[in-house]
Amino acid sequence: MVADTGKTLHSDTTKPVNLPEPLSVEENSAGLPTAVRLKRRQAIIAIEDCWRIDDEWWRSEPVSRLYYAVILASGQRMVLSKNLIDKCWYRQSY
Amino acid sequence: MRILCVLLPHFQISCEKLKHPDLAARPVIITAAVGSQKVVTDYSPELKGLQREMPLQQALSLHSEAELIHADIHYYWLVFNEILDALDKRSPLVEGTDLGEVYIGLDGLQLLYENDDILVDAVRAAVPTVFNARLGIGENKFMAYLAASHSAPGSYKKLAGDTASFLKDLNCDLLPVSLKSKEKLHNFGLHQLGQVAALTPGPLQAQFGPEGIRIWELANGRDDTPLYPRLIEETIEETTTLPSVTALLEVMMVAIEGMLSHAFTRFEPKGMGIRSINLWTRSWMGEYWEKTVQFKEPAMHAKTALSRIKLIMENSPQLGPVEQMGMKITGLGRPNGRQKSLFTNIRAKEHLLDDVKQLEFRLGGPQLYRIKEVEPWSRIPERRYTLIPLSQ
Numbered sequence: 001m002v003a004d005t006g007k008t009l010h011s012d013t014t015k016p017v018n019l020p021e022p023l024s025v026e027e028n029s030a031g032l033p034t035a036v037r038l039k040r041r042q043a044i045i046a047i048e049d050c051w052r053i054d055d056e057w058w059r060s061e062p063v064s065r066l067y068y069a070v071i072l073a074s075g076q077r078m079v080l081s082k083n084l085i086d087k088c089w090y091r092q093s094y
Numbered sequence: 095m096r097i098l099c100v101l102l103p104h105f106q107i108s109c110e111k112l113k114h115p116d117l118a119a120r121p122v123i124i125t126a127a128v129g130s131q132k133v134v135t136d137y138s139p140e141l142k143g144l145q146r147e148m149p150l151q152q153a154l155s156l157h158s159e160a161e162l163i164h165a166d167i168h169y170y171w172l173v174f175n176e177i178l179d180a181l182d183k184r185s186p187l188v189e190g191t192d193l194g195e196v197y198i199g200l201d202g203l204q205l206l207y208e209n210d211d212i213l214v215d216a217v218r219a220a221v222p223t224v225f226n227a228r229l230g231i232g233e234n235k236f237m238a239y240l241a242a243s244h245s246a247p248g249s250y251k252k253l254a255g256d257t258a259s260f261l262k263d264l265n266c267d268l269l270p271v272s273l274k275s276k277e278k279l280h281n282f283g284l285h286q287l288g289q290v291a292a293l294t295p296g297p298l299q300a301q302f303g304p305e306g307i308r309i310w311e312l313a314n315g316r317d318d319t320p321l322y323p324r325l326i327e328e329t330i331e332e333t334t335t336l337p338s339v340t341a342l343l344e345v346m347m348v349a350i351e352g353m354l355s356h357a358f359t360r361f362e363p364k365g366m367g368i369r370s371i372n373l374w375t376r377s378w379m380g381e382y383w384e385k386t387v388q389f390k391e392p393a394m395h396a397k398t399a400l401s402r403i404k405l406i407m408e409n410s411p412q413l414g415p416v417e418q419m420g421m422k423i424t425g426l427g428r429p430n431g432r433q434k435s436l437f438t439n440i441r442a443k444e445h446l447l448d449d450v451k452q453l454e455f456r457l458g459g460p461q462l463y464r465i466k467e468v469e470p471w472s473r474i475p476e477r478r479y480t481l482i483p484l485s486q
Contacts, residue, residue: 013352014337015481017465053473059339063474094475 020081020090033068033080033089046071061085067094096200097321099238100181100217102225105194106136109170110163112224121157125150126165127381127413135165147273164380168420178324180220184213187323194225197235199321214250236317240268257315262288269312275305287313332357333420338477339378341415343407345468346375348480349419350403354396355486359451361426367392368399369425373406377414385410392427451485460485 024037035043049069056063064084071077079094102108106124111117123144124136132150141157154160170193178190187199198217207213214229221227229250230241237253240261245251253260264287266279278301284290290298290313298306311317332353336345350373357368369392374384387406393399453461460483469477 013460013483013486014348015463016337016476017479017481019476055474056338092475 018093020083020092023080023089023091025080025082025089027089031082033070033082036070036072036078036080036091042072042074042076044070045073048077069094095234095321097232097235097238098198098200098213098217099230099232099235099242100196100198100221101228101230101239101242102177102194102196102221103228104136104139105174105225106165106170107138108225109166109173112173113166113169117161117163121160122163123150123153123157123160124163124165126167145267145273165382166376166380167382167384168374168376177221177225181217182324184216184220187321189322189324195239197238197321199323200231210250210252234315234317235319235321236270236312237315239270240264243268258288258291261291261313261315262286264288266290266313269309271305271309271312275302275309278302279309327424328361328426330357330360330423330426331420332423333418335418336416339415339417341412342469343404346407346412346416346419347400347404348466348468348482350407350421351396351400352482352486353419353421354399354403357421357423358396359485362394365428366426367394367429368423369393369427370423371399371403372422372424373403374420374422375412375416376418377412378417379414381413383410383413383416388425392425392429394429447485454483454485 025033026035026037026041028034032047033044035041047068047070050067052064052066054062054064062085065081066084067079067081069077069079079092081090081092082088083090107117107122110122110124121138121141123134123138123141125132126135127133134144134146134148134150134153136146137144137153137157137160141160143156144153150162174190174193178188178196181188181196181198185198185200185203187201189197191197200213203213207216210231214231217229218227226247228242228245228247230238230243230245231250231252231254232238232241233254237257241251241253266285266287267276268287269276269279279285279290282301284293290309293310295307295310298310300306302309334349334353336349340346361367367389369389371387372384373387374382376382385406387399387403389399389402393402450462462484463481464484465479466482467478468480470479472478
């Protein structure tokens with residue numbers, strides 16, 4: 001009988017794809033995004049869509065996010081999300 | 095054949111106390127699911143009136159104050175195997191029948207140990223004192239078991255010759271038969287082994303079937319169960335903790351694929367494949383699920399093994415959302431003879447993987463990944479796909 005090697009295949013050998021990237025976002029008094037800071041500040045000229053996801057509420061770290069599909073002044077389309085738990089803004093393609 | 099029985103009473107409770115020393119002062123019941131029912135697998139010694147295999151509801155009606163713990167069978171067997179490994183150094187004939195129950199064949203050991211006292215001391219020294227080992231010697235397994243269960247702590251009991259007087263007043267609950275049969279014996283008013291031994295075997299056989307004749311023989315001190323010493327075989331164990339609790343088969347299969355690929359790297363170069371895998375999972379509530387997958391021909395690649403494992407997983411649903419998984423590969427075998435391919439370019443992928451592995455070895459970690467679909471329907475974007483090292 002060979003003893004247990006004790007080696008564990010850690011979950012960190014796999015990597016999730018498309019993780020939310022932290023982003024600096026300016027918001028107005030209503031909480032809507034007005035500008036983002038990428039390499040330079042860019043104003044948001046339109047909010048095309050907005051949706052909310054609430055999931056994994058049974059876990060210690062539930063998922064509660066508000067997504068915005070926005071158009072920047074440069075014409076670029078971007079999906080932003082506000083984490084409703086830590087109130088931080090992220091960029092993530094949906 | 096003379097047999098020494100080593101009993102480790104309330105073994106699972108002792109293991110839990112090793113893990114959680116604060117449990118020592120609290121009454122605990124350890125449970126496991128058998129089909130749709132939860133049964134008691136062990137309990138604190140101070141909880142009177144309980145028995146192993148007893149339905150949990152029945153146990154709670156007697157001791158509602160007890161704290162419930164889900165059995166961690168994988169951990170108990172790890173501890174138990176360590177004890178068996180230590181005992182293997184005392185005798186080559188060691189059988190671990192069940193958790194906390196060991197039988198050791200004594201024939202021939204008189205050449206190594208002058209007398210039973212020296213032998214018992216050697217065996218006792220191999221078992222950690224925390225388990226309060228009880229030892230007994232008998233002419234067969236059942237008599238050795240009875241001797242051990244009636245031995246005083248720190249000593250041992252030897253049963254030989256005419257044992258009828260010893261057996262007659264013992265409770266039928268000591269018989270190594272199913273709980274249902276024991277209850278049936280009590281319902282018939284047969285509470286002591288002496289009462290059972292006084293009967294003729296016919297009525298017992300009529301009521302209990304094949305188990306009836308065994309009950310009668312055991313009550314008369316006869317047990318022809320042979321000793322099955324442990325097989326010495328190579329065992330490979332892999333465990334993994336899932337990134338998040340899941341009930342999805344696809345996610346579990348990704349984890350299994352990772353573990354299998356990792357395991358294959360250890361014996362594939364030797365030209366060996368898998369004959370048997372013991373899969374286990376632990377749910378976030380601590381429930382334990384276990385299944386053994388056998389292969390008619392050794393599975394030489396992870397993919398071959400995966401298709402069969404997937405079928406088994408589909409047909410044996412999990413007890414709850416899974417948090418941790420593991421596998422024990424116990425049967426390693428060589429394939430049947432096959433003619434090699436003349437077309438070597440078929441092996442191009444294998445060569446590429448060899449290069450990838452070499453790169454990982456040089457740079458100290460996975461360098462190339464492939465995208466694997468995990469939960470493409472998930473509302474959380476980062477749950478949809480994952481990157482797996484190409485070498486896995």
